[in-house]
Amino acid sequence: MTIFVTGGAGFIGGNFVHYHLREHPEDRVVCIDKLTYAGNLSTLAPVMDNPHFRFVKLDICDREGVMALFEEEKPDVVINFAAESHVDRSIEDPGIFLQTNIIGTATMMDACRAFGNVRYHQVSTDEVYGDLPLDRPDLFFTETTPIHTSSPYSSSKAGADLLVMAYYRTYGLPVTISRCSNNYGPYHFPEKLIPLMIANCLNNKPLPVYGEGKNVRDWLYVEDHCKAIDLIVRKGTIGEVYNVGGHNEMANIDIVKLIIKELGKDESLITYVTDRKGHDLRYAIDPTKIHNELGWLPETKFADGIKKTIQWYLDNRSWWEEIISGEYQNYYDKMYGNR
Numbered sequence: 001m002t003i004f005v006t007g008g009a010g011f012i013g014g015n016f017v018h019y020h021l022r023e024h025p026e027d028r029v030v031c032i033d034k035l036t037y038a039g040n041l042s043t044l045a046p047v048m049d050n051p052h053f054r055f056v057k058l059d060i061c062d063r064e065g066v067m068a069l070f071e072e073e074k075p076d077v078v079i080n081f082a083a084e085s086h087v088d089r090s091i092e093d094p095g096i097f098l099q100t101n102i103i104g105t106a107t108m109m110d111a112c113r114a115f116g117n118v119r120y121h122q123v124s125t126d127e128v129y130g131d132l133p134l135d136r137p138d139l140f141f142t143e144t145t146p147i148h149t150s151s152p153y154s155s156s157k158a159g160a161d162l163l164v165m166a167y168y169r170t171y172g173l174p175v176t177i178s179r180c181s182n183n184y185g186p187y188h189f190p191e192k193l194i195p196l197m198i199a200n201c202l203n204n205k206p207l208p209v210y211g212e213g214k215n216v217r218d219w220l221y222v223e224d225h226c227k228a229i230d231l232i233v234r235k236g237t238i239g240e241v242y243n244v245g246g247h248n249e250m251a252n253i254d255i256v257k258l259i260i261k262e263l264g265k266d267e268s269l270i271t272y273v274t275d276r277k278g279h280d281l282r283y284a285i286d287p288t289k290i291h292n293e294l295g296w297l298p299e300t301k302f303a304d305g306i307k308k309t310i311q312w313y314l315d316n317r318s319w320w321e322e323i324i325s326g327e328y329q330n331y332y333d334k335m336y337g338n339r
């Protein structure tokens with residue numbers, strides 16, 4: 001089987017490429033990535049020489065380039081991870097989010113249609129459901145929770161999801177969608193909460209906590225997400241949405257304090273900064289459907305996953321130090337300089 005993985009030079013796509021080549025060595029994996037600021041070829045360095053792997057630098061919005069690659073490779077499955085993924089960047093500049101996340105999704109699905117209705121999986125997010133109140137721990141996102149977005153990022157992902165379901169109904173394209181909670185693990189770009197706090201701690205820099213740090217996220221180890229996607233692609237029901245996540249809700253401030261403790265630093269590094277505009281309060285997934293239908297459950301406990309993740313950042317300093325020493329510094333100054 002030939003699988004197209006878009007966005008495979010990013011965090012989750014990169015982990016998925018490694019997972020897939022390990023678990024299904026008989027498959028051919030073709031990674032399509034534009035190599036934006038978030039794409040990093042060093043994430044793929046360990047598999048670059050694998051004869052079952054090919055990397056192609058390509059924008060998923062480049063219709064001609066995408067069609068030509070379909071013609072050449074004749075994929076059996078397309079898994080679309082490629083996206084602009086950072087909420088804060090979407091607040092600063094929404095345009096590229098609409099382009100990549102919506103137009104890019106449509107372009108990939110058009111190619112799937114043009115080449116015999118290729119099986120298509122959309123990697124989406126729980127953020128399409130908006131947020132839940134902090135004082136209602138009994139509420140969770142299910143697959144029937146209405147779409148109700150807060151940020152340009154989540155709106156662009158929701159727009160893509162609506163298109164995916166429209167292509168299913170209108171053209172019969174064999175699609176599935178997974179909506180996952182916040183991931184953490186190796187190769188996570190240091191603009192996101194967990195790697196940012198690890199990197200800043202290691203550099204003894206202030207730890208910028210938005211608002212009062214009470215917002216809650218439901219954290220999932222990235223490999224558990226990869227397993228869920230693999231299961232959905234192989235055994236999921238066409239035309240269905242699956243929520244992925246699992247009862248691991250934590251307030252941001254508790255995550256930051258845990259990282260400080262693990263790294264033997266001092267809580268005086270914590271700096272409360274101006275809150276994110278439109279900041280979602282709480283995300284919490286109900287994974288009953290994927291559990292009942294596909295037998296999926298998260299396997300990595302947060303206490304173990306966060307230790308493994310911190311150790312990875314300690315063991316792979318050059319991976320993230322190279323990122324934060326470049327253009328990232330301008331981003332950081334702009335976002336956090338006067339916050």
Ligand code: NAD
Nearest residue numbers: 007009010011012034035036038039059060083085182183
């Ligand atoms: P990321 O920002 O780390 O990586 C995105 C990758 O996509 C990068 O390699 C980038 O170069 C590539 N890319 C961007 N625009 C492209 C384009 N036009 N054409 C081709 N490649 C392009 O993102 P991530 O955190 O790995 O997220 C992957 C997917 O998972 C996204 O669709 C995101 O919405 C979704 N998701 C992420 C999380 C999370 O916690 N990170 C949770 C749920 C869902």
Ligand code: TYD
Nearest residue numbers: 087182191192193194208209210215217252
């Ligand atoms: P993030 O990793 O950007 O993921 P998302 O917004 O998609 O959930 O942020 C996770 C939480 O951490 C979110 O509530 C915002 C907060 N946060 C901070 O407090 N400080 C930071 O520097 C960052 C990047 C995020």
